[in-house]
Amino acid sequence: MPELPEVERAARALGRAALGKTIASVKAIHPALKRRLSPAQSRATRGKRIDRIERRGKHQLLHLDSGDTLVVHFRMNGDWEIGTTSDPIDRFARAMIELSDGTRVSLVDSRALSSITLDREGASSLPKLGREASDPSLDADYLLAALGRKKVAIKPALMDQSVMAGLGNIYAAEALWEAELDPRRPAAKVTKTKLAKLVESIRLVLSPKKRRPGRYTEKRGVERFAVYDREGKGCRRCDGIIERIVQAGRSTYFCPGCQVG
Numbered sequence: 001m002p003e004l005p006e007v008e009r010a011a012r013a014l015g016r017a018a019l020g021k022t023i024a025s026v027k028a029i030h031p032a033l034k035r036r037l038s039p040a041q042s043r044a045t046r047g048k049r050i051d052r053i054e055r056r057g058k059h060q061l062l063h064l065d066s067g068d069t070l071v072v073h074f075r076m077n078g079d080w081e082i083g084t085t086s087d088p089i090d091r092f093a094r095a096m097i098e099l100s101d102g103t104r105v106s107l108v109d110s111r112a113l114s115s116i117t118l119d120r121e122g123a124s125s126l127p128k129l130g131r132e133a134s135d136p137s138l139d140a141d142y143l144l145a146a147l148g149r150k151k152v153a154i155k156p157a158l159m160d161q162s163v164m165a166g167l168g169n170i171y172a173a174e175a176l177w178e179a180e181l182d183p184r185r186p187a188a189k190v191t192k193t194k195l196a197k198l199v200e201s202i203r204l205v206l207s208p209k210k211r212r213p214g215r216y217t218e219k220r221g222v223e224r225f226a227v228y229d230r231e232g233k234g235c236r237r238c239d240g241i242i243e244r245i246v247q248a249g250r251s252t253y254f255c256p257g258c259q260v261g
Helices: 004-018 039-044 140-147 154-158 169-178 192-206
Strands: 023-028 050-056 059-064 069-073 079-084 093-099 103-108 115-119 243-247 250-254
Touching: 004 050, 004 059, 004 079, 004 103, 023 039, 039 115, 140 192, 154 169, 169 192, 169 250
Parallel strands: none
Antiparallel strands: 023 093, 050 059, 059 069, 069 115, 079 103, 093 103, 243 250
């Protein structure tokens, strides 16, 4: 499930493959994507140069020299496949961007939930997005103000993209575990001190190189997450057992033994 780190890596890979190059064609293949990108919009991208690639939350923005912007969202399991126009087309390719130098960038998605749209110059289809989860200016004061009127629990509040852009289900659970915060705690009742610890934890889980040794390692190898998808397993910080609950329709994994704040 692509979240901020995965989307950032994908945007960088896209940049290496496509930045500064000219579009030969953009084609929506799957009917769901054809409804979002019309043939006329596809034609409008031909001959345009990709001047800049930006990530905003979980969205990737391909800024064209015409002033228009291609907006891509991977949703649940989309990704880029980068090759050449002579390569076989992936059976899960839902849209393709072919460049004048023979590069082909395919939007692959087995569930066909991803989207690609064209925003004409001066327009934006992006939803309201809060401060980036990776923004160095993110701090406890910002979260205190953003969460102050929230009536929901802290976990779904963190996943609200108008509060914080880019943080999804997995990393929200991981950050709350690192901060020793109960995901069920009302967002508006989390103290500034706890929010400061939460900000540090968000930065930690979004930067794997900063993770604490031992918390993510097992004898059989290295696991990527501390709590996510570990229901019934032992907590790596205390004697508790990881539990799973459902919040806002999504699975939340946490340790009731040490996430008590």
